[in-house]
Amino acid sequence: MLLVLLFFCVGWQTTPGEAEVVKSFEETCPRYFFRKTPPKISLTASYMVPICQRYKNQYRYATLYDQKKRIPIYSAYIYNPGRAKRTDNWMVEPQLVGSGLRPEMISEEDLIQKFHVTKAALEESQAVLQDYKNLIDYNRGHLNPNSHQPDPEAKKSTFTLTNIVPQFTKLNGGAWQTYEQQTMQTKTQGCKETFAVVGAVPGNNYIAGRRVNKPSHVWSTACCYIDNNHLRSWAIIATNDKDQVEELTLGQLEEKLTKLYQQNSVLLFDIDCPRQ
Template sequence: MLLLLLQVLASCLWLGYSEVVTSFESSCPQFFFRGTTPNEALEPENPAWICQRYNNQYYFATLYDKSRRIPVYSAYIYEAGSGKRPNIWLVEPQLVSPTYPKTIETESTLLNDYDISLEEIGKNQAVYQDYKNLTGLNRGHLNPNGHHSDINSRTATFTLTNIVPQNEKLNSGAWNNYEQQTMIKNTEGCTTTYVVVGAVPGNNYISNGRVNKPSYIWASACCEVDNNHRKTWAAIAENDKNEVELLTLGELEDVLTQLYGRDQVSLFDSGCPRE
């Protein structure tokens, strides 16, 4: 019995430390209001739950679609700050094998230090080559580096598991305005702002069918004003137009429910108002 208890304890410790985990609730719940994650209505057929780890610290959480090689959503706490934009692209070693590093790394590190092939790296995730020579699209962050206050947290967002093929005019135009201007305005008076940003899979692909091009990009936030008051907001954009529609949280959940065609979507704990 003692041996069994020790094995269970060791298993729990391993889960708490690993990068690709069995659930966010047990490993990195701090990025979700009251530890409540979006419900299963968004879950893909081939999912990976990633507690995004860089320099031995968790910075955000990503539900990843290993078949379409795009994130379903990334969840983080909004802490905007100024700083240099990182010039690096990272991948998730644990999507190759749980025996590899528990922190995001460069492709060159995996190729040279661990003797992993590019084909192995790209089996369950996008690689840098997938985003080369794009026309009208670029690498679109779900969790943007500008929503973080220090170099490590900003660098952590430059993992390809946080990136989708996004319309370049939208990415640099209306969506950028939402990320910067609207978020700054809406978070006034907030003590903590929990954010979930996602992408609805589309019918088109890049890189010879390897990486899905989302049909929509969406964002939602639940901000704590004080212990008894919270406010929410949301946005959605078609991924072929330079337009962003502002919604209530409840409206976005209803739109996503229609787009996914599954159960009713719930993005936050019930303590976050839907209107």
């Protein structure tokens, strides 16, 4: 397959549609990226679909979704935690099925019953709830966690299967959760705005009869804006079979991901964000 560099600053076409499934992050939902600059990762474009995640007629965050492996490669969002309660009402992305469908996430049941989408068409386009039933040692791991969102509707928007990967259960509820809930709170002290990108490296194993890829690694990084003269960054990575995270600089994470994605280079933020 031809490898192309996904800058998303030019309008390459995707077959599903142009609203929530978009031509370019920079054209539709650039605010979720530091300096309005999406990550630069060289991947196979035919399966990579940029989604501006929309819920209740408002964009909430951005996700690059791999339709072949049925997992997100990353979700990018602004860190803004709130105390609203979470609700586990899982949704899917209609426009991954067809461009004529509504440009907003919806439950599987409503998509099938109200919009007459067949179950087979839905399952072909993306992961579904059944894929995550009866897993052993793995569960649904958010890339953009609901705890990093400010209000009930923003939190609900994270419960889409396009924002989920199979994550090692002990990691998801252990060291990864500690990072999400404690480390991020500590590191963002003094930040006026914090841009986060959380991602997954596809692995060699699958769940659900080889429908959904099980990532080999999960990673997270943030770029904190303090003022025009002061920025800081941090990062972690974890193998997806141990309850342990490795703390890194942004530059170190980009070097690791360059090797793991088998690319020439990976840049997760605009060059102004410090790498050390």
